[in-house]
Amino acid sequence: MRKYMSFLSDLEQKITEGHYGPGQKLPSVRSAAKLYGFSISTVIRAYAELEKKHAIYSVPQSGYYVVGKPEESDLTENSPIDFASALPDLNVFPYLDFQHCLNKAIDTYKSQLFTYGDEKGLEKLRYTLSSYLAGDQVFADPQQIVLTSGIQQALGILAKMPFPNGKSVILLEQPSYDIYMRFLEEEGIPVCGIARTADGIDLHELEEKFKCGGIKFFYTMSRYHNPLGTSYSAQERKTIARLAGKYDVYIVEDDYMADLSENQKFDPIYAYNRTSHVVYLKSFSKIIFPGLRLGAAVLPDSLLKTFHACKRYADTSLLSQAALEVYIKNGMYQRHKHKISSQYKERIRVLNEAVERYNEKGMIGVSNVNSGMYVQFKLPQTVNLERLIKRLAARNIRVVSGKRFYLTSYLKREKFLRISVSRAQPAQIDDGVRAIFEEVRLEVSSPHLS
Structure with a gap:
């Protein structure tokens, strides 16, 4: 099976x-x-699979040929270079595979899909996820797993519900997930920040905040951080897990891009915690498609009852859950995530090579990332960020400012661009990176440029 998947993904x-x-x-x-x-x-099996997906076609007594796709011919010199989007590449969405799984799910579950269902989620999917997550060293009983309408719902419930430690402040890495920060600020939930850079986090400062800050939970992305793109070292993950137990602070570990990892030795914080202080969040949007609106929360027993009380009802599509269960069980998910992971890794490689070519004298600080989908371009302080983004837009290059990834009240901010490769086509990346360096160089040499 591994040889088949490897060959198919490579093709x-x-x-x-x-x-x-x-x-x-x-x-x-x-x-x-x-x-x-x-x-x-x-x-033969791999070629047949590609033919079924209309990627190739066969000619008797001749062989197999690649099917031309409309989007391939749309890439021109004037096509936008998208370093901004955080959505998966539309060209690799598993439409046909998932359509098959939807049909199979309807045949398998029939009338079960048209009831209200269990507020925890489809039982068979929870058992399947229990086995699947064990591969990432997340060993959880199916009863600890709750299916949610995307990770956003789980994050919202956790923010508002009381925790056994009786504390109220949510600690956030700075920078961090922008949509969640805006939600917390709009809801008036007590928050505070701690700096995280491409080099990591100050564990002594983290311990002090855990000890004296009244921290309810620490929200963190242990790998492929958004927007930095970096991952915590094993020592950092172990220390965070230990501090959580020592100071009775919960960790909400958003491992939303775990499936992009090719590092089999990466154990999440959840794997190191022995005091049941970690909530592990799993998303499927970066691998399949955001519209699926499915996430999973692995909760310690101390939080389960309260979480269920806050969730109250089954609000996640049973059909989507059943299709995902089929998709994972028959190996399609494993194959597709390998394909996406390989694709993004190649794009990151192309980007890193372009940085090596154009980053004269280390003018831009680039986070050390070899996989995932995000890279941080840390800019000189003299650069006018808004003007830079407008100048790049005029050259048909889309980028995202780092400003949005900070709490409104947080002042110790780095000036950077978040670069995403999920929608940037490999043939465009070198041109896009060169343009960024040209514009930054112009900003540095002429800081008062109008």
Whole structure:
């Protein structure tokens, strides 16, 4: 199965990135088997899968050819270079696979899908997720897993519900997830910030805040942080887990991009905590599609009853849950996440190579990221951020300012751009990075440029 998935993902990536262009003939079955060191049956199976997905077509007595896609011909010199979007690439959404899973789910569950269901979520999906999450060292009983209408719902409930420690302040990394920060501020929920940079977090300061800050929970993204793109080291994760138990502070670990990780040795904070002080949040939007609106919260027993009372009712589509259960169970999810992970890793590689070419004298501080989808471009203080973004927009390059990722009251801010590669096509990345450095260089040399 691993050989088949590896071969299929490699072919899909090569087609997506243009190594095999529209109308181009793929290697023959025998040639591909010899080239990759796989059996002929593995190659035939992969080609059949790609043909079913309308990515390739076969010509009798000739071979297999790549199908031309309309979007491939739309990429021109004037096409926008999108470093701003946080949404998955539309061209790799698993439409056909998920359509199959929806049909299979209806056949399997029938009338069960048209009831109100369990407020915890579809039981079979919770059991499937219990097994799946164990692969990330998140060992949870299905009864600890609650399906939510996206991670936003879980975050909202956790922010408002009382915690057993009797504390009220939510501690946030700065910078952090902008939509959640705006929600907390608008709801008037007590918050405070702690600096996190591309180099990590000050663990001594974190301990002091845990000890004296009345912290209810610490919201963190342990890997592929948004907007920095970086991940905590194993020592940082272990220390955060230990401090949580020592000072009775809960950790809300938003591992929303765990499936993009190729590091099999990355254990989340949840895996190191022995005092049941970690809530683990799992999202599917960055791998499948945001419209699925499904997330999972793994809760310690001390929070389950209150969380259920606040959630009150089953509000998550049973059909979506059933389709996701089929999608994971039959291996499609595993294959698709490998495809997405490989694609983003290649885009990050292209971006890093462009940075090496154009970042003269280290003018821009670039976070050390080799996978995931975000990279931080830390700018010189003399750069006018708003003007830079407008000048880039005039060159058809979309970027996001780092300002939005801070609490309104937080003053110790870094000046940066968040660069996302999820919608930036590989052929555009070098041009986009070069343009950013050109404009920053112009800002530095002429800070009063109108």
